[in-house]
Amino acid sequence: MFVITADQHDSRASADLVPAALDVIVRYGGSALPLPPERTAGDEVQALVATADAALDIILALTRTHRWSVGLGAGTVDDPLPNDVRAGRGSAFIHARDAVDRAKKAATRVAVSADDAEDAEALLRLLIELRDRRTDEGWEVYELLAGGITQRAAAEQIGISESAVSRRVAAASIRVEEAARPALARVLARLGEP
CATH class of the missing domain: 3.30.70.270 (Reverse transcriptase/Diguanylate cyclase domain)
Known part of the structure; x- marks a missing residue:
């Protein structure tokens, strides 16, 4: 828990x-x-x-x-x-x-x-530090993608090209976060086991 x-x-x-x-x-x-x-x-x-x-x-x-x-x-x-x-x-x-x-x-x-929380804390701090570097433009794309739309739809909604959205995704490390979150959740889950 x-x-x-x-x-x-x-x-x-x-x-x-x-x-x-x-x-x-x-x-x-x-x-x-x-x-x-x-x-x-x-x-x-x-x-x-x-x-x-x-x-x-x-x-x-x-x-x-x-x-x-x-x-x-x-x-x-x-x-x-x-x-x-x-x-x-x-x-x-x-x-x-x-x-x-x-x-x-x-x-x-x-x-x-x-007990043995050092790895979880280090990984969580790393993820938050990555997110802290995200610009407002990066957060704008993050929010749209988190809402379930495609990069193409995000580009249309923002009024920029798909390649501009791709650059924002890369600069904001959105795909890195998407990969890291489930892994971090698994590390945390092991801490919460009885």
């Missing part, structure tokens, strides 16, 4: 982003959320996530904004589950607290904590 704990950057000097973050978690977590995500303290949110794929999707969505430090803890969760995530117990929760504390000091704003 996975626990995500995320802490908003500079929350005293900026708007409260917790409601938007909770919406993001619900959108990307879907049925993999055994309990609703919650605000745990002031500018912090926490979510219990059953699958590595959903945890990865949530982490990538939150870190994309550059407004959250995100810790992922993997491990056990005590049964039965409580009524709310704030009352959860188990090693995944302890690891998530450690991870978010370390994420606050990381350039990529993310950390992973579990």
Whole structure:
């Protein structure tokens, strides 16, 4: 099982982003959320996530904004589950607290904590660093392709040539990310196994 704990950057000097973050978690977590995500303290949110794929999707969505430090803890969760995530117990929760504390000091704003989590954390940080280099034009193409359309349809929608879309795809490392995400999800899934 996975626990995500995320802490908003500079929350005293900026708007409260917790409601938007909770919406993001619900959108990307879907049925993999055994309990609703919650605000745990002031500018912090926490979510219990059953699958590595959903945890990865949530982490990538939150870190994309550059407004959250995100810790992922993997491990056990005590049964039965409580009524709310704030009352959860188990090693995944302890690891998530450690991870978010370390994420606050990381350039990529993310950390992973579990037994033998070093490889997963290194790969996750590498993917986020790749995404952090993506331009607005790269994100525009990424969003269109993620929505399921072809590069040809993306070119028509943006109003550029197919070759220009191909150049954006290459510059944004979109195909590299597409290949890396399933592999990273498999590495994370091994951390979450009992």
